[in-house]
Amino acid sequence: MRLDKFLKVSRLIKRRTVAKDVSDQGRVWINGRDAKASSTVKPGDELKIRFGQKSVTVRVEQLVETTRKEEAANMYTLLKEESHKEESDL
Template structure:
């Protein structure tokens, strides 16, 4: 599944266009490698996303084309969230 679609379906990022912008800005890593919006996401992958001064690391648990709002959080597991002081980390 494409990264931008996974982020939208899982509701980590609410809109697919915003997910694409974040990926294109180089703010997302998949298993430590720079990701594009079109990058393929697989079950077990680790996503590291920079939201402003926050770094969120999540593991992909499941892939679905669509999901209900209540079930979206089951698609991933947050491994860690950390504040970053230096914006040059990612």
């Protein structure tokens, strides 16, 4: 499954166009490698996504073409969530 579609279907990112933009900006990594929107995702892969002030690391558990909101969280396991604070010049 394409990375942008996985991010949208799993509801990690709300819209596929936003998922594509985030991926193409170099803010998503698959197994430690830079990933583009067209990269292939498979079960067992670890994704790290940078959202502004935080990063989320998840493991892909299953791939489904469509899912309901309640079932979307079953597609991945949250491994780590980190906060990034900007250093201010004092």
